[in-house]
Amino acid sequence: QVDLVESGGGLVQPGDSLELTCAASGRSFSADSMGWFRRAPGKEDEFVAGISKNGDITDYVDSVEGRFSISRDDAKNAVYLQMNNLKPEDTGPYYCAGKSGTVRRSLILYDYWGQGTQVTVSS
Numbered sequence: 001q002v003d004l005v006e007s008g009g010g011l012v013q014p015g016d017s018l019e020l021t022c023a024a025s026g027r028s029f030s031a032d033s034m035g036w037f038r039r040a041p042g043k044e045d046e047f048v049a050g051i052s053k054n055g056d057i058t059d060y061v062d063s064v065e066g067r068f069s070i071s072r073d074d075a076k077n078a079v080y081l082q083m084n085n086l087k088p089e090d091t092g093p094y095y096c097a098g099k100s101g102t103v104r105r106s107l108i109l110y111d112y113w114g115q116g117t118q119v120t121v122s123s
Contacts, residue, residue, distance in 0.1 A: 002025070006095065022079040022081075035097050
């Protein structure tokens with residue numbers, strides 16, 4: 001079992017940056033693909049970014065492409081989401097999740113989840 005804890009959220013202004021961290025404990029997650037999801041107000045959960053087990057494949061939803069960057073450090077048992085040029089529509093809780101196999105966008109394919117960290121972008 002892998003337990004995930006997200007951190008790094010907060011209240012920022014449009015154009016600011018944040019880096020989210022997903023810290024893993026329990027068994028190693030190095031063999032798993034990892035993803036970040038979010039839930040915008042009034043909307044369903046949305047895939048934001050994913051990274052393969054080796055870190056050689058990344059995937060981003062179009063709305064964050066070029067602004068967000070996902071990375072992982074298996075030695076530190078952590079996955080990161082660097083978010084630049086934040087916009088109000090990026091507001092919402094952000095969740096980290098893991099799955100075996102390849103990176104996928106469908107949240108139902110992910111096996112374990114963290115509790116989330118809130119990101120609020122407002123002027």
